[in-house]
Amino acid sequence: MNDVNAIHMENIWTQFGDNVIHENISFNLPKAEILGLVGASGSGKTTLMREMIGLQAPTKGRVMVMGKTLDYESGHISGQMLSQCGVLFQKGALFSSLNVFDNIAFPLREIGVKDFEWITHLVALKLTMVGLSAKDELLMPAELSGGMIKRVALARALILEPTLLFLDEPTSGLDPIASQGFVDLLCELHHDLGFTVVMVTHDLNVLNDLCTKVAVLAEKKLIAYGPLEVALKCSHTFARQFFHNKHAEKVFMNREHRFG
Amino acid sequence: MASSKNKLISKPVLQIGQENNLSSINLKGSWNLLAINESPDIIHELKGLQINSDYIWCLDEVEALDSAGAWLIWQVWGEEFPIQVRIRPEHKRLFDRWKTFSYARPEEAQKSWAQIFKDENKVILAFYRHVFNGIILLGQLLLDTLYLLRSPNKIPWPEISMTIYSSGVKALGITALVGFLIGIVLSYLSALQLQAFGAEIYIINILGMSIIRELGPLLAAILVAGRSGSALTAQIGIMRVAEELDALSSMGISHSLRIIFPIVVALTVTLPLLTVWTNVAALLGGVVSAWHTLDISMQQFVQRLPDSVPLVNVFIGVGKAAVFGMLIGMIACHYGFHIKPNSESLGNETTNSVVASITVVIMVDAIFAILFMGTGMP
Numbered sequence: 001m002n003d004v005n006a007i008h009m010e011n012i013w014t015q016f017g018d019n020v021i022h023e024n025i026s027f028n029l030p031k032a033e034i035l036g037l038v039g040a041s042g043s044g045k046t047t048l049m050r051e052m053i054g055l056q057a058p059t060k061g062r063v064m065v066m067g068k069t070l071d072y073e074s075g076h077i078s079g080q081m082l083s084q085c086g087v088l089f090q091k092g093a094l095f096s097s098l099n100v101f102d103n104i105a106f107p108l109r110e111i112g113v114k115d116f117e118w119i120t121h122l123v124a125l126k127l128t129m130v131g132l133s134a135k136d137e138l139l140m141p142a143e144l145s146g147g148m149i150k151r152v153a154l155a156r157a158l159i160l161e162p163t164l165l166f167l168d169e170p171t172s173g174l175d176p177i178a179s180q181g182f183v184d185l186l187c188e189l190h191h192d193l194g195f196t197v198v199m200v201t202h203d204l205n206v207l208n209d210l211c212t213k214v215a216v217l218a219e220k221k222l223i224a225y226g227p228l229e230v231a232l233k234c235s236h237t238f239a240r241q242f243f244h245n246k247h248a249e250k251v252f253m254n255r256e257h258r259f260g
Numbered sequence: 261m262a263s264s265k266n267k268l269i270s271k272p273v274l275q276i277g278q279e280n281n282l283s284s285i286n287l288k289g290s291w292n293l294l295a296i297n298e299s300p301d302i303i304h305e306l307k308g309l310q311i312n313s314d315y316i317w318c319l320d321e322v323e324a325l326d327s328a329g330a331w332l333i334w335q336v337w338g339e340e341f342p343i344q345v346r347i348r349p350e351h352k353r354l355f356d357r358w359k360t361f362s363y364a365r366p367e368e369a370q371k372s373w374a375q376i377f378k379d380e381n382k383v384i385l386a387f388y389r390h391v392f393n394g395i396i397l398l399g400q401l402l403l404d405t406l407y408l409l410r411s412p413n414k415i416p417w418p419e420i421s422m423t424i425y426s427s428g429v430k431a432l433g434i435t436a437l438v439g440f441l442i443g444i445v446l447s448y449l450s451a452l453q454l455q456a457f458g459a460e461i462y463i464i465n466i467l468g469m470s471i472i473r474e475l476g477p478l479l480a481a482i483l484v485a486g487r488s489g490s491a492l493t494a495q496i497g498i499m500r501v502a503e504e505l506d507a508l509s510s511m512g513i514s515h516s517l518r519i520i521f522p523i524v525v526a527l528t529v530t531l532p533l534l535t536v537w538t539n540v541a542a543l544l545g546g547v548v549s550a551w552h553t554l555d556i557s558m559q560q561f562v563q564r565l566p567d568s569v570p571l572v573n574v575f576i577g578v579g580k581a582a583v584f585g586m587l588i589g590m591i592a593c594h595y596g597f598h599i600k601p602n603s604e605s606l607g608n609e610t611t612n613s614v615v616a617s618i619t620v621v622i623m624v625d626a627i628f629a630i631l632f633m634g635t636g637m638p
């Protein structure tokens with residue numbers, strides 16, 4: 001079962017002090033799927049994703065990533081996951097004292113790649129893939145626009161060609177054109193590289209255009225999981241408010257035409 | 261870690277064989293970045309191949325290939341597909357990507373002599389700019405003080421009180437400890453010299469004069485510069501990075517009135533108080549040591565101290581401390597506002613702030629020593 005699953009979450013409970021965030025959350029995400037995690041602010045979407053990355057341990061339950069159970073107690077999860085995961089943080093998390101080139105080359109150097117020619121070509125290829133050019137290599141993060149920061153951060157997340165990509169609100173703070181560009185870019189990269197994607201998002205266009213699976217979190221539970229149609233049919237109050245407002249209906253109109 | 265990786269990926273393998281009377285190069289296993297990186301010999305093996313067009317390249321048994329592996333093989337191929345190659349379609353796509361990819365590394369600007377001269381000038385100018393900005397800051401503080409004297413209801417009491425608490429109350433422990441230990445050290449060293457002349461009783465003069473007039477204010481100032489000056493600089497820097505300064509400006513709130521003024525006032529008030537506290541701790545350390553080594557009692561010490569150290573020395577020490585506090589506050593703010601939104605700048609300016617504060621404090625102390633050379637001597 002676990003060979004075909006990129007992520008397997010089993011009876012996950014998360015608690016901060018007396019505050020319960022997740023109650024008994026379980027799901028399997030098959031490989032090469034794109035999962036959109038949605039929920040109200042404070043519903044624990046990012047926390048759930050951090051548990052998948054290994055940055056945070058759930059209070060109870062088991063998380064398997066690419067067939068391996070995460071061992072939170074050993075403290076070496078990042079190392080174990082290094083070869084398989086790329087993470088795009090909400091604000092990019094670029095190293096402010098390094099230029100674009102060094103930011104993207106950082107994971108390569110960390111795993112011990114020393115051939116400068118090899119590094120430069122891989123960095124340049126990834127820059128091109130995310131729609132930036134070689135002349136941007138020497139810019140410092142402070143000189144980049146919001147959209148460029150996201151692209152550079154994505155290039156860094158992709159540099160080791162991960163099989164699993166985590167994105168925390170990848171289109172937040174982008175204008176609609178840049179946001180659509182980012183969706184198209186991810187679509188193209190997903191087609192080319194065939195990775196699995198887990199993303200936290202509030203963007204209905206991203207859910208509609210990109211996600212093959214949607215997980216809806218509300219009242220500490222997973223209230224819907226499956227293709228977008230499952231979420232659209234969910235009768236929970238949050239799901240109805242989120243997926244059946246005026247804006248959502250416009251976004252999903254074409255889909256309803258397509259899928260009935 | 262390495263073992264866990266090894267379980268995930270197989271080794272890259274290169275085999276030379278024969279196929280239809282032709283030499284064949286068979287690549288097997290994982291030819292991705294992590295696998296190749298863990299088998300560095302494979303790169304030398306691959307690059308060392310004497311390639312000619314008679315070879316058949318067999319890549320159909322490659323389990324995993326990524327852009328990194330494809331680039332290495334592409335380089336060995338001389339950036340064109342060999343005449344005879346067997347490859348899986350999903351892997352061919354990776355080579356196609358390198359085929360269409362062109363890259364020219366951007367030139368980093370070379371520095372000319374004129375540029376180097378200009379940069380040197382910038383360093384010299386930066387010093388004058390710091391001095392100039394310091395004068396502007398002082399002027400702004402005077403204007404703010406005049407404004408607040410006319411509108412006392414606008415005095416930022418909460419900010420002043422908060423800074424007094426963080427840089428004064430929280431520093432009581434460390435200043436007392438350092439003061440006490442310095443008092444002991446000073447007393448021990450002096451006692452050895454005084455015993456040689458039979459002038460033990462003068463330990464009270466030495467300790468009283470040096471601690472109250474010189475060491476107390478200087479110790480407190482150096483500790484506050486290192487502890488609170490750096491923290492205040494970093495705090496202002498983080499406010500810039502988090503756009504809190506812009507938020508204040510957009511609400512029409514003056515940075516100098518709400519950030520600089522409270523810091524400078526708080527440190528000007530705190531440092532004299534901390535100096536008195538440090539003096540007491542250092543004298544106590546001195547008394548303990550003197551009692552132990554010279555058998556001079558606490559009672560003797562208390563009785564002789566007012567005669568040995570005229571009261572004006574206390575005022576000089578406390579007055580100096582107030583000036584030191586004001587300078588530390590101004591320098592912390594000055595460097596805090598210089599911080600650019602990156603972690604390197606944050607570290608550099610915080611260091612600069614502490615170094616500048618301590619240097620200026622010692623310089624000003626020297627000026628005070630010259631100015632009050634003939635004052636307060638018994």
